[in-house]
Amino acid sequence: MENPFVFGKTVGRADFCNRSRDIEFMHHQFNTNANTILISPRRWGKSSLVEEAARKYADKKVSFVFIDLFKCRTPEEFYEAYVQALLKTTNSKLDEAFQFANKWLKGLLPHLSFQPDPNTEFAIKFQAHTSVNVDDVINLSQTIAKRKGIRIILCIDEFQNVNHFPHPIDFQRKLRSYWQRHDRVHYCLYGSKRHLMSQLFESSDLPFYKFGAVHYLKKIEIEEWVPFIVGKFKKTGKEISKEHVLKVCKAMESHSYYTQHAFQILWYLSSTKVLDEDVDKALERLGEQNELQFQKIIESLTTYQLNFVKALTQGVEALHSKQTIKEFALGTTATIQRSIQALLQKDVIDVMGKEITIIDPAFKWWFIRSFSS
Ligand SMILES: Nc1ncnc2c1ncn2[C@@H]1O[C@H](COP(=O)(O)OP(=O)(O)OP(=O)(O)O)[C@@H](O)[C@H]1O
Ligand SMILES: [Mg+2]
Known part of the structure; x- marks a missing residue:
């Protein structure tokens, strides 16, 4: 039987515990086309929430585009990721993307290179030594939405990284000045560095001030975890008491990632019924598995x-x-x-x-x- 607990990648469907109010909030934002800023510490479940909210959103005239700024360090890298994600998500084949660009993106086309890619169908890159017109690039989301008769919900992960770009304020000012005129694009911006994210969106002297509704994601409530975890054990032929679930959830303070990790270990080392000593052993193992990383923190x-x-x-x-x-x-x-x-x-x-x-x-x-x- 496969271990039913998942961590280290985003979760959805049966692996996604509750968050019904957050999903409702996200859908309300999508419906009203109001931009959304989502903030929580690391690994509480932002990316999973946005993906699950997108999956459950029924409107077929809406296209969700995902960009992760994790590796972007310059505006140029951002623009490339932006163009690539927008064109790839809204066109299923290389040929279709090329035709679209040929028809509607005359200014941008000479700067783009379209290549087949064995892993992801196709890749779109900027030509080397090219200097694209930034206005065309930033407006691409609205242009595509308009030309294709759709709405786009652009989800940008680790958005706080724009703070590390050279001349960050100029860059943000530019983005905002275009994005705020896009009536067919909803921006959902999220990140895990709370102090940087709140600064970006809540300081009145910064360009992204009041760009959208700021939502501080909370932890999944312990009452939601209990049936989710008991159910997962039951489905896989094992039994766990509510008390044991509570003990682990409390030790991990209901943190999404560690809750899944701890129960993954507990499921693995327990027999058909979870015993007191299994719980202690599981927490011990979790500590051991992270010990090197924790020691590094101590050394610093x-x-x-x-x-x-x-x-x-x-x-x-x-x-x-x-x-x-x-x-x-x-x-x-x-x-x-x-x-x-x-x-x-x-x-x-x-x-x-x-x-x-x-x-x-x-x-x-x-x-x-x-x-x-
Ligand atoms: N709704 C959920 N139900 C169950 N487990 C969840 C849920 N959301 C997140 N998790 C668990 O937490 C882990 C981290 O989730 P996710 O990557 O979505 O968080 P994040 O806030 O985007 O993290 P990061 O700050 O690293 O980007 C997942 O791998 C999963 O184990
Ligand atoms: Mg994430």
């Missing part, structure tokens, strides 16, 4: 930062109090501020108002076990 921390993490994992709330500073050797209040900034940069913590949390629940779980004495 200064003593003050490490002590700060210790205080956090012990649930200390008055982090700036004299007593805490002394007990955990946190330096001075200025040192604490520097530790917070460094830990934010290293993606170890997240700060929401006054609340500071450790981003990775498995790291936290492992840290408590390794450093509590």
Whole structure:
């Protein structure tokens, strides 16, 4: 029997747990053509949500185009990925894409090279040493939508990467000035660096201010996980109690990726009925499997930062109090501020108002076990 728990790639259909309200919200956004900004820490399920919302969206006159900015570091790389994704998704064959460009994209055509590709049917690249007209490129989404009589929903993952492009503000200003005039294209922009994403869309002096509705994705509720997980065990001939599910979900703080990972291990090492010791062993294994990565994080921390993490994992709330500073050797209040900034940069913590949390629940779980004495 195949292990029913999936992690490390986006999930959909039977592997997708609930999120019915988020899907409803996304569909409402798609229906009203209002742009959407989706923000959550890493691996909570943004990409899966957008894909599942797209799959469940019934309107056949809508084309979903997906772009991942994970590897894009310059506007040129962005433009190429943009043109490629738009032309490929809205044309099923190389010939069709070429005909379309030949008819409607006269300015752009001389700069494009169309090549067959064994893995993905065909590839579209910019000709070497070419200088394309940026206006034509950015308007391509609207041009295609108009000429093909469709609506396009353009989904751009890891959008915060535009912050690392050379002259980021100029680039963003340009994008926004065109995109805001596109009435046939809905932009769904998402990313995992919360502080960068909120800055991009919520700072009144930046070009993307109020570009769309900002949605902070929440974790899947524990009550949703329970039937999902119990059902998966049952379908594969195994039994797990609600208490065991709760114990794992709590240890992993309902984090989507780690919840799936932990149950994948638990399913694998349990017999037909999950026992108490199986649960402990599964969490232990999960810690072991990530140990190298966690140790690397530890090695990257200064003593003050490490002590700060210790205080956090012990649930200390008055982090700036004299007593805490002394007990955990946190330096001075200025040192604490520097530790917070460094830990934010290293993606170890997240700060929401006054609340500071450790981003990775498995790291936290492992840290408590390794450093509590
Ligand atoms: N709705 C869901 N139901 C069940 N598992 C989910 C769900 N959403 C996400 N997951 C689990 O979390 C993992 C990460 O999901 P996904 O890649 O969609 O997150 P992400 O927020 O886009 O991550 P990243 O920040 O790395 O881009 C998936 O591989 C899957 O194991
Ligand atoms: Mg993602």
